[in-house]
Amino acid sequence: MHSRRLAAAVTLALATAAPVFTVPAAAQAAVPEVAQSYSTLMYRSLTADATMAKLRATLAQQKKTLVVRDTEVAVATREDAAAQARLSTAVTAHSGAVDALAAAEKALAAAQGDLSLAGKLRPRKKTVVERARKAVTVATTTRDLRRKKVQEAATRLGVARSGAKAVAAELTTALTAQAAATTALGTTQRRIDTAPTAAALAAQASTVSRSVVDRVRPSFTVADTASVHGVTVHRTVAFAFRRMVDDAAADGVQISGGGFRTKERQIELRKINGCPDVWTAPSSSCRVPTAIPGRSLHELGLAVDISSGGKTISRKTKAFTWLQANAAKYGYVNLPSEAWHWSITGN
């Protein structure tokens, strides 16, 4: 038994199914490990449909989420491309403005050189000096204008750079969220693909039912039992037995019976049922088959003598027919010689 993996699966099953089903997990700590494994398998078997429905609902939700994340990534990718294009334009514009400023500064220097030369001309030519001074004024205006344009281009470049950075961060966030959504979806899908069927889990439980009896018997106390719809059964089978009674009722079949009985009561029954002796004569030698004290599964709460409508059932009853068709799902097997006797091993 992979008990650790099993325990993890149970924790998961309990976590997902807890609002609907409850198992007295803490109380079960007192019973042997194989009995815990058995009840866990039966619990998982009987809640397999609910667990699967929950997983499918989760998967549907996760698929919707992934569509949203995909859209977010597509939008962020487009925005990132647009921001990069804006940045590229801003870089080109800034570089162009810087070049234009350099040309204006060069032209201004040339005009200032011309003015200086004109001032040195002898004889002095007033019109030439005036023209050169005007040229310097025009070149200065142009230089100032282009200097301003460089400043404006630098501002736009800064805005484009921080915009591109912000959009890139948004794209990273969107991609991370998309990857997380994909992973979550994959995890749920794998859980669905690998979830064992209810029948497989019940079959697995049945393979350890004899070990449950062997391990439970030496340490058994009455405290290990629980009352389910008035029938006292071992805690290991309480959940499954309750479900069996409830599901039978839903199908219109009333089920009750006698479960746990003490060794003292078993001794008493051996006498009442006319067994040749209390301790050695086989069960079949009694007027009503009655197990030797210390060997009956009733003494562990792992067998139930089923009654329906206040009467012990026979093979002809509706309850027997229902049990024959359904009891295995709940881990109950009939002892062929006694139509009413159902236990986890069939003994």
Ligand SMILES: [Zn+2]
């Ligand atoms: Zn019985």
